[in-house]
Amino acid sequence: MDPLKVLINGAGVAGTCLAFLLSRQGHHVTVVERFPSLRVTGLQIDLRGPAIQVLRRLGLEEQFLASSAREDGLEIVDGKGGRWAYFPANKNKSGVSAKPEGNKALQSFTSDYEIMRGDLCKMFYDAAASQGKQDVQWRYGCEVTGFAEAHQGEGTVRRNIEETYDLVVGADGVGSKIRRLMAAVILDNDKTFLPYNGDYVGYFTMPKPKRTPQQLGQDPNSPFAVATVFMSPGKSIMTRKNPKLHDFEQAYFMCNSRDGPTNSNNTSLKVAHQQRDVPAQKAALAEIFKDCGYTARLPELLRALRDSHDFYLERLGVVKCDSWSSVGRVVLVGDAGYCPSSKTGMGTTCAIVGAWVLAGEIGQATKGKSMTEKQLQHDAQVDAALRGYETKLRPCIDQVQHGLPESPGLYDSFLETRIGIVLIYWIVALSSMLGIDVLAKFVLREDIRNWELPEYHL
16 A cells, blocks of 8 residues: 555643654654644653553553653652551553453552653654654644645644645644534533643752651652542642652642632632743742642742742643544544543543544555555545544543533542541541542553454554
8 A cells, every 4th residue: 555644733641652653654744833842752652552552562561661751659748747558560461461451450549551751752753763664754833723724634834834645643732723613613612621620730850859768658768659648628748759850749739719709819720821921820829829738849940840840730630532533634533532521530531542543544544555546546545544544442531521521529529638638648547448449449540341452453
């Protein structure tokens, strides 16, 4: 067959993975990324179930594990830093059996399949380059600014370049420009992004404090790496080791910012996020957390928040589209089309599985067929691949996103009270003592029923 000419907007996890998979089939791929280089930064992410199967089928599992971010478990602590519960990482190959298809056991919150976002993107980038082909072009400092739907997707790349492609792919994240161009809407009027009612997460890295073994509860030079979570009404803080920078750690500030007269301080976070005002975002978070009760670490955390250079604020939400493709052969993959939110623990997994299914369906639709045939048959092959992509992947995504985003109910209101938090602490303490991982069972969305990862020869 003659190769397809594919344009991918975005060089994140979904974009780099898809570029690698399509180049393995001999297609000509151009990846455009608005940043000036491949972004090898970002915080810690993980893979679950079917995404681990994809790595195994591609022969990348050992390479992934060699770059993985070690994390031995997660602890829940009180305001003084005292441990109430501990959930160890799943070290049994994260519940995946030795056979590639044996993916029935669920993981815990942490596992062997933790990695820094930038390392995963670099792994797929290097994998594409190591094939010895020149089928992937990487263009930085540019992005798709528009396209015309004709027999072929025609993408206009910033820098005022107009080019014609057989397929245009939006792999550009939750705020996807491709998705908004498909729907002809502006960012603030995007009906496919369904936000949680006021839930935000602020991410940054900070210098690791020098504490005594008594303060830390362990040898400060120990390789033992534990994620630590503190909870208070309506907010929580998590810190975890930064495996790329041993003198630094990752910090996550999670809170809600409900509209209402009693939440004037919290509402300012929403305004700061809408205005993309980073100093105002930091100030609003500091105001929200200043009385959270985490006396063991709050002063140093707030100073680190103020001084951080890599702070990023995310409004949590879900992306739901009636269709992931449009007439004219434009398609969405990963968070751009079906972000399940970080609350599910399945965002990266869905991105990799989505890239696998899309590439596999393209391979099946074009296998053994000449691209020099009539243009109508050429278009029909791509259209068939996009239909197969929707049909094969939709049952998986529908399960992961089922019931999301949840509207605040009695449970959420209860967790915004001191009594609710006290009860949660006792529940996790009892669960930890009994060896029941409540986080994996009741929070994560890994348990996908009656669906198997499709088999493709890529």
